[in-house]
Amino acid sequence: MNTMLRFIWNSWWRNKEKFILVLVGILILSIGLSYLVGITQANNGTIVDELQKRWKSSYDIVVRPQGSRSVTEELNLLEPNYLSGLAGGISMEQYETIKKMDSVEIAAPIAMIGFTLNDVQLDHVDLKEPGVYRLKVSEKNNNGAFLDKDEGTFYFTEGKWKPAGLGKEYGVGEFDGNLNYGSYLLLAGIDPEAEARLVGLDNAVITNGNSHYFTKEDIPHEYTVLDTIKETSIPVLISNKEYVDSEITYEIERLDFPFELNEQGKTMESIKKNGGEAYLQKQNGIVIEKRSFTTDQALEKIITNIMESHDSNENRFNLVALKPSPVEYRPIKSPFQDRWPFSYEITPYTLPEDSFLKVNQAYRQVKPFGEGFNDWLRLKTEPIGVFDPAELNLSKDPLTELPMETYFPAKAKLVMDGDETPVNPPKTMKPINNPYGFLTKPPTMLTTLEAAEKVLGDQPIASIRIKVNGVNELNKESEKILKEVADEIEKETGLLADITLGSSPQPALTHVPGIEGKTNLGWVEQPWIKLGSSISIFKETKVGASSFIITVILVAIVYVFSSNLIMMYVRKKEYAVLLSLGWRPNQLSKLLFAESTILGSIVSVISWLILGYIYLLNDIETSTGRIILIGVFGLLIYWFGTLVPAILVRKIKPYESMKAGEISNGKRYFKSQTAIAISMNYMMTKWKRSLLSIFSIALPSAMLIFFIFVTFRLKGVMYATWLGQYVALEIGTMHYLAMGIAMAIAILTTLEIIWQNVAERQPEYAVLKALGWRDATVRSTILFEGGVNGLIAGVIGFGIALLAIIKVYGQNPINELIVLIVTILIPISAGLLGAIIPSIKAVKIQPYQGLSGGYSNSKKSEKQFKYVFAFGGACLFVGIILLLGSVIPEIKNSANPNTAVQGTEGKAIDVYKTSSSKEKPRDKDNKDNDFSSYYESAFKRMNSDDQFVMKNDVIDVKDFTVDVGTVKSGLNDGKTKLSIPFTFTSFTETNWLLKPYTYQLIDSKGKKYNTIDWEVVEKENWKGNQVVGKGKISVRLTYEVPKKSDNLIMLVTIDGLPGDIVVDIK
């Protein structure tokens, strides 16, 4: 063995150029392994967002009224901008009490008043020609995911004719020609002094002569409009940021009716007779005016009006009808618990049947100030200034990710659609121009607390944000102080006081179900607030690095394979000689494996050294498993790469030692009349080798092109579900570095292959040079060879990447095609780079060198070489280690506490339905026609004529009962009419949402039947599909089923239960 080692060592050491290549390969592989396997895996692919460091809320404690805690707080989670959803509940006395406490540094109350339409006249149309007109108003609301359209039509006349009354019977009204637009703002009252101290609101005001912060003079006035009707004028500050992205289009059409002065009356009477508005709707019109305005334009106009003080009083009157309200969340099981342990579903609010609003469902509770508009707030907003929320003294990095502060809309990204397919890239959701959207808006119109008190009455304050004296850092001491202060507040005022210091953003998933008129939007990710005394880390799990580690390893194996193969070609004759001297063929295999074991071990050792150095410096935790893995990888790469050459080497015939100098007996593929053609011929004769170099360049090229696509198109992050796991692949430095390493290995592979090609053609080059070829020609033929290899690799890589992009995203990267095509330059450069050194070698060939092998070994040069080599190698090694050592800290620090997070549980509902007529069978259920699937997924199973009792296990009281009475049937036109009595009785204070009229009957063939009729027999506390507290709903549901139907089941859905109650109908 000793002699064999000597033999191996000699063959390396006495063949220095090759040996350098081998060592470079070892170094690259070592770096790759230590970096990719050691470091990447150490982070377990987790990149920690440094947000936590910048994360500091402006307040330490939040005080809220009793009963304002959301269900989500059971898991210490708060909805982003939760403050905006609270309406009143704290009195001025309570506020004063808190304010006076010694430990309270700042107590900043916020009184959410309600939503007000902040609109402005943007244009005016003056219609001179008398006639009947149609005004079409359409609003396009960009919610981030799609355009939400809303349209309305209105008819008016222009002329002397006026209806006797309101004109409803004519279907027309009056139009003053003013075109207004604006968005709904959340109006909130704040204490100017406290707000200035807490967030520096005073400094955020854009001051000029007409815009200023609240002063002592800015006070509300109440005045009487009519006998009993009072209005309040309040000073307001308006935010200069518009978060709603909407556009309104006014389109005026003139209808074809005779409307001369003498005909007006006649025309209108005939319209009335023909059906008024319904008749008008059928008429064609000619568009005479069309204007569009955006919410941004509206706000700009408003701001300009304020700043330049040509604000007239005309539009300042506001009826505030709606109070702010929170979104009701229901915890559900996250579809991807590893990534989002917390998932909620919005429980849509169904409006009472007698609601004044035209919609039946909304994403949040609609809380009007009263039944009629007499109860609404009558406000006259007097703008005193404009403020810029960006100037507030809040930690604003990144601006939109601060769910606790009141001044910005919380970031929301649509990450998956209704089918749980990832959205690429995730779409940033925008608030819509109405108060009932699911995104909670920040208050953008501010008034004084005084004004809020005046309009809201007794308990105007919704919450108080408190800054406590002596709390600056997050530590045990602060925690203790805060706890004391919170307890004191709760004791003194009876309000809820929660510590918010130390809370952090927690990405949570919200399922936005479909409601009336809206499809199942999908899953929205928002940074929620995780309350807790310890800072948890805002982390994003990135995809395991395995895929690109595999790529690098594959390329490495190809490199070792090529390198070995070439070594084999070089030593083919040597091996044949050894065989003829009596060596056994398997000794040659052993020789190769011994060699690769040595090299692989060196790679492992160097990797360990690099890793050890990095760990030493950076205090990164690692596992023994990983360290072993590196060793194994190092050896495996070399062993795998040797496998094929080790087999091939056994096929060498000893007879080949008898052959004289091998002359390549390649075929002709091209007419060898130009240097390029000769080069191509050379390449084609060795096409198998070229294939290796092409493969090794193509693989990292494909990955690179793919990464570049992700970087450009998807802003660096790709989302996908792989094997049912949600993964986010963030393309970062690491990925490019990995591909850089792979590319370096590919270049090395190419270099070795072309090197060998040149070496084999040495006699030919010598002859060509003797015949007068210039160095430049020789160089260009070799560079050309490298370039062509690169180009082919590039095209292949591009194709693979393109397929991958289309397959993974279903997206056509047409927009990025140019960028991607340019990336083909990378593999081409790789090919060229690989060809440079061989081309230098070829140029150095002298005509006289002819057929000699040429091993020059003067003692002197050998010694020199030793020193130069040792020195250069050491420098390179140290340099790389230093480089890695300085790069790593950027990505270290995962800490990665893999503590199991208790996530949310529950089932998502696609669409919430309101009425039976719109009822459609659920898609999912259509697939199964067998009852067993219903029984399996059922929460309970019962018979008709029976009762189901839901009991609270803990205190043994009845929660509710479900009674299904005797089914009566009757015949009707060959069909059976079934009448099923259904009663739901609640015994506790819980609210139960149920819609008995949506319950379907299903027969054994899977056919579904909706109710054809239903009547309420008895009700108690039954409001808007809910049994509110203790109460009861008893209905008689009527179905029509074919005569022969038997074996029917009824699916009873009660919101909040984990499954349906399946009732066997006899």
Added chain:
Amino acid sequence: MENIVCKDVSRIFTGDGIETNALTNINLSLNSGDFVSIIGPSGSGKSTLLSLLGTLDVPSKGEITYGNQKISQLKSKELADFRFEHIGFIFQQFHLLPTLTALENVMSPLMARKVPYNKKEKAESLLEQMGLKDKCNALPSQLSGGQQQRVAIARALVHEPSWLLADEPTGNLDTETGETIFQLLQRLNQENGCGVIIVTHDPVLAERTDIQIEMKDGQIISERRCEHYA
């Protein structure tokens, strides 16, 4: 000792669809200790015959027998062992391993083999016999042609073969050096009783061997046995 018998040996090369008959129906019988030369023009098949005799290659047809051992019955590993035991090779281009010193080259057949003697001492003594004692640590590139060929002969002898096969051993050498090498081979044949087969196209050299086999177009056209020293 081992006599070599070739019976109806043919060797056909197939390349690019064309069959070339390198050897046709060779029948030959050599006794151990014979000093044999094979002569003939280029392409006459002499090197091919030598490689068949040296078990570097196998005949397409026919059978070669060493003593009682049929070569065709041997697997590649056994063949290697057979070569190790019985055959030493000397090449026209010497084929020294360029990365090994003279001494290492001589030792190279013994690598990874167990032998009853000290490998290094054996190699050194052989080099001494060849008059290259001071060149033990020289690399092939640092040696002259004659020196290289003597290293190659030492290498061929290190495992004490019964036959020494030489392919144009003097072809790459000047006349004087060539003569030295030939005399060396002659001495080995006489003193060690080691059979020698040389391929050459030098008729003068061939004249001095016991058996002269003349080849043309893959066939033996004459076989002369001289009893020079009878």
